[in-house]
Amino acid sequence: MRAAVVRTFGGPESVEIADVPVPVPGARQVRIRVAAGALNPVDAAVRAGVFGGAGKTLGLGWDVAGTVDAVGAPAAWETGDPVVALVPGVADPLGAHAEYVVVDAGAVATAPASVDAVHAGTLPLNGLTALQALDLLGLAPGDRLLVTGAAGAVGGFAVQLAAHRGIEVTGHARAADEELVRSLGAAHFTADGAGPGSVDGVLDAAVLGAPALGWVRDGGAFVAVRDGALPEVERGVRTGNVWVRADGAQLAELVRLVDEGVLTLRVAEAFPLEEAAKAHARLAGGGTRGRLVLVP
Known part of the structure; x- marks a missing residue:
């Protein structure tokens, strides 16, 4: 599968699209086929080496909206469920800016019914x-x-x-x-x-x-x-x-507020995954109101 990764720290040009193995869910985990995920300042910090990990391949992306693709039992999710999740971590080999991502089942919530995946992918983090x-x-x-x-x-x-x-x-x-x-x-x-x-x-x-x-x-x-x-x-x-933590119950509450019109999800621009470096450059330029979103 394709994934946005960093092998050497630096500017937007250091973001690569790599071919990596599809992750396999373990016990109480789910694999999500990614439909969209926001690009956040924390991704720029990972790219720049703020959190360390020199010499490793580091994945990018904390936000995911998509559908459940595989389940590691026991987990209260089924294949095809539309979901959102937080993918926490700043030094892992895979993040949400990929075609598939594995997360703990407890980090997942049903996706908002009132918005598309591009907007839903701006909510978790x-x-x-x-x-x-x-x-x-x-x-x-x-x-x-x-x-x-x-x-x-x-x-x-x-x-x-x-x-x-x-x-x-x-x-x-x-x-x-x-x-x-x-x-x-x-x-x-x-x-x-x-x-x-x-x-x-x-x-x-x-x-x-x-x-x-x-x-x-x-x-x-x-x-x-x-x-x-x-x-x-x-x-x-x-x-x-506050150092954000994954919490599916809290995320479900946020989803409810989205569907009730309490929370507004703002998208500045969507980019295909292949243009991840371009999206990072746009983020570095500043001035966006709403999130930049990557779509595999």
Whole structure:
């Protein structure tokens, strides 16, 4: 089968399309025939060597939408089931940017019925990241949340999910994105930040760090969506990073919200798998609103 891989670290030109063996599902795993999968910044980080793995062949792609092709018993899925899944891992030989991928059965959810596979393939990584970050924040209806990077994939989902929970959301993004961010459910918008201590929590999807921490009230909560150093704790503010984990039950909840119209799936452009390097170059150019998607 064909798969997008990296053998040497570098820019978009380092992405190759290789012929690799079709993976075989083990116990409690399923093999998915891939229909589509989003390209994410984490793929660019793998390609650049951020997570290591020099000398290995590394697969790319964390998002998958497709159909179950084979099942390793026991698993509660059948051949032909339309599904979505998160394919977690940054140093594995195969990722979701391939014709087939194997995942744990517990990472899988039935695909949304209201959208096509290209759109469904944008949901798992960013939707689960936003959901798990909100859970870490632990805010209640009526609390005030500021989301940085609110026009991006994670930030956009976070705005929609938080607003759906009854949280008062301020979206932080470039001024040109105000209309988009408000359309996602933000009650307020800022391109310049917020007053000191003015919100109960910050979901820092743009990884602004210390300045965004200053916007949180004493005893509030701050969660960044990228692994790494957090701002120094101050004023009793709880801080944490979210490192997304596969969770089929949570993914099924996100699918339900897609089908109910609560969550919007945004696609900027779709590329055939053979043009993976071109898609990486487009991602590196910045400025996309919505995900780039690879289609085998």
